[in-house]
Structure formats: structure tokens, C-alpha cells
């Protein structure tokens with residue numbers, strides 16, 4: 188029987204290519220980014236997100252990540268500008284994280300691994316639907332946001348925000364500075380259809396918030412808890428690709 192892909196030794200990133208040949212492609216993600224190798228491109232404009240909080244639908248644990256799904260049946264929550272041509276529709280956001288705060292992100296910046304990496308996945312409606320967009324080099328745009336753990340985890344009095352009115356742009360850091368390069372899904376089938384927009388400034392989360400992520404289980408509720416941690420793919424070969432920076 189085909190072993191479903193995952194992040195364990197028997198079904199992890201080193202073996203994905205056995206069932207998903209694209210995983211050994213020339214434009215795979217994530218990658219290591221070294222500031223000395225990136226090229227500032229002054230022609231890169233700023234990106235803009237206009238998200239409708241009413242588009243947020245559900246949050247789910249699919250055993251591999253925690254995902255929030257949005258209504259993408261029309262141009263309701265869109266990302267435009269930056270390296271993109273046209274408006275890309277927000278479809279879902281999810282995260283990758285580690286078993287401890289010193290690792291968990293997929294992209295690695297100047298040798299730094301962050302505790303987690305949040306991906307906001309958008310697709311280009313000129314390709315009809317998401318499945319069609321996966322087959323196009325300009326089909327998908329993912330905004331990657333790094334998460335670092337606030338050292339002093341002094342808990343501030345948190346307000347309970349109603350979930351259904353969730354505007355994901357609250358997750359954006361102050362700075363719009365970003366790196367961009369062409370790559371792939373970081374999970375099988377690893378299609379090479381993604382324009383990556385990686386925000387330079389990480390956002391801060393508390394130790395409690397990280398603990399909540401690490402408390403998710405890979406297993407359904409009637410099975411023993413199997414902590415959902417370390418759901419990240421290691422960096423892949425850059426193979427001569429240029430990473431551009433929107434900032435000097």
C-alpha cells in the first residue's frame with residue numbers, strides 16, 4: 188500500500204520523490220536565503236492585500252498542519268502588486284513549526300531558523316480554478332511570514348476575537364520589505380508554480396501560542412495523541428535561481 192507522505196523517517200521529505208517526482212525539480216521550495224546573494228530590484232513595487240474578514244470559513248487540523256480556509260469563489264480577499272501581475276485570491280493559510288523554538292520554519296534566512304512559518308496561499312483566477320493554477324508558473328502566490336517567540340512571555344490581557352470575522356492582514360508585520368523568488372509547494376506534489384513573497388520582518392507570538400500549535404495531534408480524537416510538530420521541509424537546492432529583495 189502507498190505510504191501517505193508526511194514528516195516521519197519512513198514517509199518524510201527525503202522519500203517524497205518516490206511517489207512525487209516533481210520533488211526533485213529545479214525550482215523547489217523552501218530554500219536558504221543568504222543576504223549577500225540576494226539582488227535588490229528597485230523595480231519591485233509594494234504588495235497590497237485587501238482581505239474581507241467575512242471570507243474566513245473554517246479552521247482545521249488535517250493531521251499535517253493547522254489550516255484556515257477562506258471563500259475564494261470570487262475576488263473577495265485578494266493580494267496584488269509586488270512581483271505579481273493581477274489580483275490573486277486568498278484560498279487558505281496554514282503554518283509549519285518545530286518541536287522547540289530554535290527551529291520550525293521552512294525557509295532559512297542567513298542561517299536563522301524561526302520557530303514557525305505562516306503561509307498565506309493565493310491563486311491566479313486567470314487560470315480558472317486552483318487545480319488549473321497549480322499547472323502554471325504564475326499560478327500561485329504564497330506570502331511567507333516568520334514567527335519568533337516573544338522572550339518575556341508576560342501574558343497580556345487578551346481579548347477574545349470572534350473567529351468568523353477574522354482579517355488575516357492583522358498577521359502582517361509593520362514592514363512590507365520582502366524577498367521574492369520562483370519555487371514550489373513545500374509539500375507533495377511539490378508543483379513548481381509559486382511566486383514566493385517572504386516578508387523580512389518576523390511577527391512575535393507568545394510561548395503559549397507556540398504551545399497551542401504543538402498541542403495539536405496528528406491523530407483523530409479517538410486515537411492516542413501524536414504531537415503535530417516538525418511539519419517543515421528542509422531547504423532545497425537553489426540551482427542558480429535569483430532571489431530579489433524589495434529593500435536595500
Ligand SMILES: N=Nc1ccc(S(N)(=O)=O)cc1
Nearest residue numbers: 306307308329371372373374
Ligand atoms: N494546496 N496545497 C498546498 C498549498 C500551499 C503549500 S505551501 N506549504 O507551499 O505553502 C503546500 C500545499
Ligand SMILES: [Zn+2]
Nearest residue numbers: 281283306373
Ligand atoms: Zn506551507
